[in-house]
Amino acid sequence: MTAGILSLCHLAAYAFPCDVKTYQAQDGLTAAVGDDNLAVTWAGAARGSQMRAVLALQDGAPMIREMAARGGDGDWTLILRDAMPYSHVDSGLRRITDQQLEPLKKLIDLMPSREDGRLKGL
Secondary structure, eight states: OHHHHHTTSOOOSSSOOOOOTTOOOBTTEEEEEOSSEEEEEEEOSSTTEEEEEEEEEETTEEEEEEEEEEETTSOOEEEEEEEOOOOOOOOOOOOOOHHHHHHHHHHSOOOBOTTTSOBTTO
């Protein structure tokens, strides 16, 4: 959910540019821009509950300034504060052995290329 909220804005290193001029509030979802943040409130999973995320920039990087929840009109309960989103991607080339390839050869006609270990046609 937070990743989708962050995509509402083009986050830059200089300020907090978030244009919500064309945003139309929906039942159970509101967004408001402050001087240096975007506050989004949405209906929680439990009936009458609400969730709130306050997003900001710190040194040009997106951060979750605050995430909180409340039931009904009660006080907000802080879930986290000043969190930096983190993502990690590993990529690489997977090698396949002849033993692993044998069942595939029976299903389709693939011949391994001996130059680089990859399968022809893939």
